[in-house]
Amino acid sequence: MTGHHGRRSRRRFDVSGVVQGVGFRPFVYAAAAELELTGTVHNDVAGVVIDVEGLPERLIDFARRLTDAHPPLAVVEAVVMTDLEPRGGTGFSIGASSASGGHRTFASPDVATCDDCVAELRDPTNRRFRHPFITCTNCGPRFTIITDLPYDRGSTTMVDFPMCEACQHEYEDPADRRFHAQPIACHDCGPTLRLVSAGAADELGEQALSRARTLLQEGGIVAVKGLGGYHLACDAGNETAVAELRRRKARGGKPFAIMVRDLRHLRRIAEVSDDEEAILTGGRRPILLLRSRSHPSIAASVAPHNPDLGVLLPYTATHELLMGRDGHGTQVLVMTSGNVSGEPIVTDDAQAMTRLAGLADAWLMHNRRITVPCDDSVARFTAGIELPIRRSRGYAPLPIALPFEVEPILAVGADLKNACGVAQGRYAWISQHLGDMDDLATIEALTASAAHLEMLTGVEPAQLVADLHPAYRSPAWAKTQAAGRPIVRAQHHHAHIASVMGEHGVPPEQRVIGIAFDGTGYGTDGAVWGGEVMIADYKGFQRSAHLAYVPLAGGDASVLRPYRMALAHLHNAGVPWSADLPSLAACPDNERAILRHQLSSGFGCVPTSSMGRLFDAVASLAGVRHEVEYEAQAAIELEGLARGVDPEGGYRFALVPGDHQDAPTTADPTPVVGAIVSDVRAGVPAPVIAARFHDAVTALIVTLARQSRAETGLSTVVLGGGVFQNALLLPSTVAALREDAFDVLHPHLLPPNDGGISLGQILIGAAG
Numbered sequence: 001m002t003g004h005h006g007r008r009s010r011r012r013f014d015v016s017g018v019v020q021g022v023g024f025r026p027f028v029y030a031a032a033a034e035l036e037l038t039g040t041v042h043n044d045v046a047g048v049v050i051d052v053e054g055l056p057e058r059l060i061d062f063a064r065r066l067t068d069a070h071p072p073l074a075v076v077e078a079v080v081m082t083d084l085e086p087r088g089g090t091g092f093s094i095g096a097s098s099a100s101g102g103h104r105t106f107a108s109p110d111v112a113t114c115d116d117c118v119a120e121l122r123d124p125t126n127r128r129f130r131h132p133f134i135t136c137t138n139c140g141p142r143f144t145i146i147t148d149l150p151y152d153r154g155s156t157t158m159v160d161f162p163m164c165e166a167c168q169h170e171y172e173d174p175a176d177r178r179f180h181a182q183p184i185a186c187h188d189c190g191p192t193l194r195l196v197s198a199g200a201a202d203e204l205g206e207q208a209l210s211r212a213r214t215l216l217q218e219g220g221i222v223a224v225k226g227l228g229g230y231h232l233a234c235d236a237g238n239e240t241a242v243a244e245l246r247r248r249k250a251r252g253g254k255p256f257a258i259m260v261r262d263l264r265h266l267r268r269i270a271e272v273s274d275d276e277e278a279i280l281t282g283g284r285r286p287i288l289l290l291r292s293r294s295h296p297s298i299a300a301s302v303a304p305h306n307p308d309l310g311v312l313l314p315y316t317a318t319h320e321l322l323m324g325r326d327g328h329g330t331q332v333l334v335m336t337s338g339n340v341s342g343e344p345i346v347t348d349d350a351q352a353m354t355r356l357a358g359l360a361d362a363w364l365m366h367n368r369r370i371t372v373p374c375d376d377s378v379a380r381f382t383a384g385i386e387l388p389i390r391r392s393r394g395y396a397p398l399p400i401a402l403p404f405e406v407e408p409i410l411a412v413g414a415d416l417k418n419a420c421g422v423a424q425g426r427y428a429w430i431s432q433h434l435g436d437m438d439d440l441a442t443i444e445a446l447t448a449s450a451a452h453l454e455m456l457t458g459v460e461p462a463q464l465v466a467d468l469h470p471a472y473r474s475p476a477w478a479k480t481q482a483a484g485r486p487i488v489r490a491q492h493h494h495a496h497i498a499s500v501m502g503e504h505g506v507p508p509e510q511r512v513i514g515i516a517f518d519g520t521g522y523g524t525d526g527a528v529w530g531g532e533v534m535i536a537d538y539k540g541f542q543r544s545a546h547l548a549y550v551p552l553a554g555g556d557a558s559v560l561r562p563y564r565m566a567l568a569h570l571h572n573a574g575v576p577w578s579a580d581l582p583s584l585a586a587c588p589d590n591e592r593a594i595l596r597h598q599l600s601s602g603f604g605c606v607p608t609s610s611m612g613r614l615f616d617a618v619a620s621l622a623g624v625r626h627e628v629e630y631e632a633q634a635a636i637e638l639e640g641l642a643r644g645v646d647p648e649g650g651y652r653f654a655l656v657p658g659d660h661q662d663a664p665t666t667a668d669p670t671p672v673v674g675a676i677v678s679d680v681r682a683g684v685p686a687p688v689i690a691a692r693f694h695d696a697v698t699a700l701i702v703t704l705a706r707q708s709r710a711e712t713g714l715s716t717v718v719l720g721g722g723v724f725q726n727a728l729l730l731p732s733t734v735a736a737l738r739e740d741a742f743d744v745l746h747p748h749l750l751p752p753n754d755g756g757i758s759l760g761q762i763l764i765g766a767a768g
Ligand code: ZN
Pocket: 113, 114, 115, 116, 117, 118, 134, 135, 136, 137, 138, 139, 140
């Protein structure tokens, strides 16, 4: 060091953001060493605190590096600098974490095993050769092992594994790439694998792996414990095994995700663009929906009737070892959440043995505890962005910046695809995907996840926000948690729009043209909404247009059997129920009689403006699908058929002005339904009908947006709701609106479906 005491400065930096568990302290240490700075760095609950001293110009360089050159996983939100009196210390040290500090810091999501660790995993000379829990400062579990903050080994489930001498040495060596890597482990001190199967002794380590691989190759179904819970795995090329897993899980026709050994093999199975490759190989590693090529290594039962495959690459060392690289392992595995349909993913070993008892032949478990369930995330690349469909592992709990400051608040999400969220100040933290609220286990997972999220963020909500629906379980759950705190009720489609506004930082004083198309949501008039155009800000909305009401007869029955929606739309359009139409053929005679009575009398019917249900009706009218086995199946298959097909002129909705001023315009599908019936009778192929219908919906959105612009002068259109997961509709709508000089905002951080709704609830609750 220089001896120029007089030229030295000392400064404290308080760094907040995602700065714990991402290699920030080692980075600071290395930068300080290079710049010959002395001092300390430590974590506190608010982030990272750095106290450094050295030449003034070096301190300036250091400050620049904090924001410009930090580790890739870090998100630096703010750096607060305070000048201090120089004290002439020597050396630089990493201090112990302190539990004091103002605001809590942000926890990092889990990160896929990095290339350096994978290389070591495959290197026979490395001491971690084939170690299933290899990690470093840049990769490994985070969110799913954190029990408390600040993030340190003692605040993770790795506390169960005291470091061996060699690991301790690496952990303390600033020059080592595992310096302060909290989940550091090796063969001597880390977690271990165990294979449990009925009628055989347990096997450990390599024997466990090799037995699991043999079982998979022989067509067995193995429950595999991963980062955020158990998967059920089987050989994706073995039709008997996949069909058996489908049967045991009572899965219906819902596609399975597959894990493919490497990118080279993946290219034979699906089409992969450069953008998609970057997502597949990145640290977040979601399941990505890709256009499938027909390939013999994929059994027909993996994704029946589906043009896409949900594909992901290995993201833990255990996955790498399970799939193998020596030509002996299975190249493609079905990797589906280890749960009974609808329940959250199983994380607990004892529960895995009981709840998955009828599903798995064997269990490949490990002894590191999982603190919160976290499914694989699902995304697709469309409209030039990575569109989230299920936001979970790798993404949660990254914070989302808010357009205005909010008081501490908890939003409980919707009943389907539930995800809750908390917010305070300028940040919201949305939980991982939890599941559907009709399941008791999901409600328990919601309770646990809300508490975990509050602990991680330090947010102590002063109010709650829940959906308007009087019969939803999420508002009922909110009431059990309120303990005297107020509960704001947010309208479902308003929340969809507010979410997307929030993602894009739309300021509170701005109004937008909001278009929310989805399956269902409770309207302020008691009807089932789902084809809504709203002039909205965060505070409120005015319904300016909607899809014309049709009677929804018998609620769930009509959701599960699209032919009932087809008949309702025929009835409404005044088209006779002729036996030559496929929807009529699909409907049993007695059901048809009851339905006719219900639709004409209104008995047992609720009016609905749902666009999702119209997609169902069209799928049935075109003879594509009359009954569904999973949510949105009919719309997904209709979209698949329409891809790449020229509509050669689409159908058109009729617009009916409201009957008084301020009454919303209705979009009447009568001409669309009539034209489809003509096309069916003329023998027009289903893909053309599907393409013409997609074209009609795009044209409708543009027409309604123009009308709203003419009435209000607004030109920002916000698209939200599950219908916009459609990889054909979203890009065509965005392009058509931009062509017409609209600013178009669509979801990109959170799913368009109900999994993204809690952010909107937060903003509505805070603005109200
Ligand atoms: Zn690594």
